Amino acid sequence: MSVAEIAPALPRRRKVRVWTVLRWMLAFFIALIAILPVWWMVNVVFSNPGEPVSINPRLYPTSFQDGIDKIYMIFTETDYLHAYLISLLYALFTIAGVLLFGSMAAFEFALFDFPARRILFAIIMLSLMVPAAVTIIPTYLLTAQLGWLNTMQGLVVPGLASAFGFFLLVQFMRSIPRDMIEAARLDGASHFQIYWHVVLPLSRNALITLAILTFMQTWGNYMWPLIVAPSPHMYTVGQVVGLFNSPYSHQTVDVVMTANLLAAVPPLIFFLIFQRRIVEGIAMSGTKG
Amino acid sequence: MAFLDINSVTKTFGPVQVLEDVNLSIERGEFVVFVGPSGCGKSTLLRMISGLEEVTAGTIAIEGEVLNDVEPAQRGAAMVFQSYALYPHMTTAQNMSFGLRMARKAKSFIRARIDEAAGILRLEALLDRRPGQLSGGQKQRVAIGRAIVREPRVFLFDEPLSNLDAELRVRMRAELMDLHRRLGTTMIYVTHDQVEAMTLADKMVVMHAGKVQQAGRPLTLYDDPDNRFVAGFVGSPTMNFIPAKVAGADASTVRLSAIGGTAEGALAFAGFDSAVATVEIGVRPEHMRVLADGESTDAPVVLDADVVLVEELGDVTYVHLHLPDGTRLIARAERGLDSHEGRMRVVPDMKRALLFGPDGARLRPAAWTAAA
Numbered sequence: 001m002s003v004a005e006i007a008p009a010l011p012r013r014r015k016v017r018v019w020t021v022l023r024w025m026l027a028f029f030i031a032l033i034a035i036l037p038v039w040w041m042v043n044v045v046f047s048n049p050g051e052p053v054s055i056n057p058r059l060y061p062t063s064f065q066d067g068i069d070k071i072y073m074i075f076t077e078t079d080y081l082h083a084y085l086i087s088l089l090y091a092l093f094t095i096a097g098v099l100l101f102g103s104m105a106a107f108e109f110a111l112f113d114f115p116a117r118r119i120l121f122a123i124i125m126l127s128l129m130v131p132a133a134v135t136i137i138p139t140y141l142l143t144a145q146l147g148w149l150n151t152m153q154g155l156v157v158p159g160l161a162s163a164f165g166f167f168l169l170v171q172f173m174r175s176i177p178r179d180m181i182e183a184a185r186l187d188g189a190s191h192f193q194i195y196w197h198v199v200l201p202l203s204r205n206a207l208i209t210l211a212i213l214t215f216m217q218t219w220g221n222y223m224w225p226l227i228v229a230p231s232p233h234m235y236t237v238g239q240v241v242g243l244f245n246s247p248y249s250h251q252t253v254d255v256v257m258t259a260n261l262l263a264a265v266p267p268l269i270f271f272l273i274f275q276r277r278i279v280e281g282i283a284m285s286g287t288k289g
Numbered sequence: 290m291a292f293l294d295i296n297s298v299t300k301t302f303g304p305v306q307v308l309e310d311v312n313l314s315i316e317r318g319e320f321v322v323f324v325g326p327s328g329c330g331k332s333t334l335l336r337m338i339s340g341l342e343e344v345t346a347g348t349i350a351i352e353g354e355v356l357n358d359v360e361p362a363q364r365g366a367a368m369v370f371q372s373y374a375l376y377p378h379m380t381t382a383q384n385m386s387f388g389l390r391m392a393r394k395a396k397s398f399i400r401a402r403i404d405e406a407a408g409i410l411r412l413e414a415l416l417d418r419r420p421g422q423l424s425g426g427q428k429q430r431v432a433i434g435r436a437i438v439r440e441p442r443v444f445l446f447d448e449p450l451s452n453l454d455a456e457l458r459v460r461m462r463a464e465l466m467d468l469h470r471r472l473g474t475t476m477i478y479v480t481h482d483q484v485e486a487m488t489l490a491d492k493m494v495v496m497h498a499g500k501v502q503q504a505g506r507p508l509t510l511y512d513d514p515d516n517r518f519v520a521g522f523v524g525s526p527t528m529n530f531i532p533a534k535v536a537g538a539d540a541s542t543v544r545l546s547a548i549g550g551t552a553e554g555a556l557a558f559a560g561f562d563s564a565v566a567t568v569e570i571g572v573r574p575e576h577m578r579v580l581a582d583g584e585s586t587d588a589p590v591v592l593d594a595d596v597v598l599v600e601e602l603g604d605v606t607y608v609h610l611h612l613p614d615g616t617r618l619i620a621r622a623e624r625g626l627d628s629h630e631g632r633m634r635v636v637p638d639m640k641r642a643l644l645f646g647p648d649g650a651r652l653r654p655a656a657w658t659a660a661a
């Protein structure tokens with residue numbers, strides 16, 4: 001901010017204060033809107049059945065034991081734990097693949113020149129513009145022809161080539177000085193060694209960011225698992241929650257809420273651990289991408 | 290055959306020719322400095338020796354082995370970059386050992402090399418630090434250490450000191466000379482600072498516009514430049530160039546008129562080519578004498594000039610002058626010069642004066658050519 005911008009603000013200090021208050025209030029309301037559903041979920045789960053939705057509702061949990069019982073019931077009487085496993089594997093394999101393929105491609109595109117590099121880059125970027133709804137049917141048909149319906153590879157493989165992740169990494173790797181790559185070359189590092197020992201460690205922050213974003217995306221992905229893995233033994237958490245929520249579900253509201261809460265917990269924990277990195281990551285993908 | 294031979298090397302980037310017919314031979318153990326203005330192709334030539342840049346035409350050979358198609362790492366050349374190019378995620382020791390580790394050398398071997406290099410460069414206390422925790426001078430030493438552990442046949446430095454402050458630069462320069470003396474390895478050093486070049490070089494290679502203008506010992510280039518560019522580039526303040534017309538010449542002298550506009554005079558010069566109609570007289574500031582007021586002289590050429598500026602630096606005084614035709618001159622004078630303003634008479638030492646033709650080439654007397 002230049003001096004000219006700050007200077008006239010000084011005499012109007014009161015106005016600035018009003019603004020600050022308004023901004024805080026706005027931020028508070030947005031936070032409230034974001035937190036309330038989650039809180040409501042916790043409230044419904046950890047209460048005597050029916051209490052929060054009774055004529056005299058409560059906004060705070062009343063029975064911890066009740067919640068534990070419901071969670072126990074869901075884990076023992078449904079395949080929820082298995083769905084956790086599937087979702088986790090789905091997320092982990094996707095993250096590993098996206099990081100590996102994205103970083104290898106980005107390494108070439110960001111740091112080396114080769115024929116048709118620009119055109120290929122443009123084509124990949126173009127694919128970012130195509131909505132998922134357009135590609136989902138061809139992708140499904142291809143996966144089906146490979147015989148991958150209801151398999152882990154059917155879930156994971158189509159998501160491995162992430163144009164977004166590629167772009168994020170290319171932008172990051174472009175900032176790696178050319179001298180550093182050349183120094184490594186003079187040091188006798190092979191092409192792969194430069195990638196592995198120099199570029200990957202230097203891209204650590206971008207890779208972590210991409211891993212986090214990929215986790216959140218795969219964990220929350222509902223449509224693709226629903227289409228490609230409809231068999232119960234491949235249900236992801238999202239699909240199981242979908243069953244609980246479906247119109248023909250015979251579960252009471254509090255049990256449905258418990259299923260929802262359990263689905264939301266991993267990303268929540270994840271978020272609390274990596275909060276700063278996620279914010280940085282979104283800022284990075286926002287400004288640079 | 291010299292240690293390193295550069296033979297008719299040409300480099301083009303697409304349609305742009307960056308280096309043109311470069312020929313150079315470098316002896317084993319020499320400290321060679323490439324110097325020239327920005328963009329003249331110094332870095333490009335250095336990078337071609339290192340193998341980072343391909344040679345468009347011509348050959349580069351070390352010890353008789355043509356290197357054009359040899360991988361950079363196999364050439365036995367180690368490079369120190371201006372940006373240091375240290376790996377930020379590795380410690381000093383890891384940075385220095387990276388090349389040896391990539392070559393899968395034994396741990397004990399690597400350890401010994403690092404200890405040796407660290408000893409030479411006084412890096413022992415810094416081996417476990419990362420580049421982010423080092424000062425500029427220390428980073429530079431680590432970068433040099435990384436080159437030393439490879440025990441290269443030739444060291445390549447691309448403006449390694451230009452990111453350091455003036456004082457540190459002078460110190461690092463001395464350290465580099467000391468290093469060269471101790472290792473005895475051939476070093477090629479790029480800079481655009483001619484003072485740095487003069488201090489360091491056994492052989493100084495002046496480049497301009499993609500061509501080697503002249504190569505030789507620094508003082509040879511200073512005293513006996515091949516062309517106007519080298520004459521003007523080497524030495525500070527720069528050489529004065531005074532335009533003049535050729536009035537006539539015989540076997541041993543050349544008579545000049547309109548020197549700097551009005552003056553006239555003659556100059557001993559064997560076998561002047563009478564086809565040349567105009568010349569430039571090159572005189573270094575220390576070979577210009579400022580005459581005191583009223584002092585009489587029998588000098589062959591006396592120039593009347595306007596004083597523009599007097600720089601008193603303590604040990605020397607430089608007088609900036611304007612000749613009648615607008616040519617700017619710098620003359621070195623004694624301290625306590627009396628007439629700080631107005632007009633002044635200066636006498637160029639014509640025995641030391643050099644002549645340059647209209648194309649910038651040095652005009653050498655017939656006898657001189659044989660001597661040089």
Ligand SMILES: Nc1ncnc2c1ncn2[C@@H]1O[C@H](COP(=O)(O)OP(=O)(O)OP(=O)(O)O)[C@@H](O)[C@H]1O
Nearest residue numbers: 302305307325326327328329330331332333334481
């Ligand atoms: N990769 C490249 N592609 C196209 N032109 C290039 C490339 N590298 C260098 N050049 C051009 O070649 C010329 C010489 O560049 P070089 O880097 O060798 O100059 P230099 O003498 O080292 O200058 P400086 O003192 O500024 O470092 C410049 O005009 C530059 O623009």
Ligand SMILES: [Mg+2]
Nearest residue numbers: 331332333447
């Ligand atoms: Mg350069």
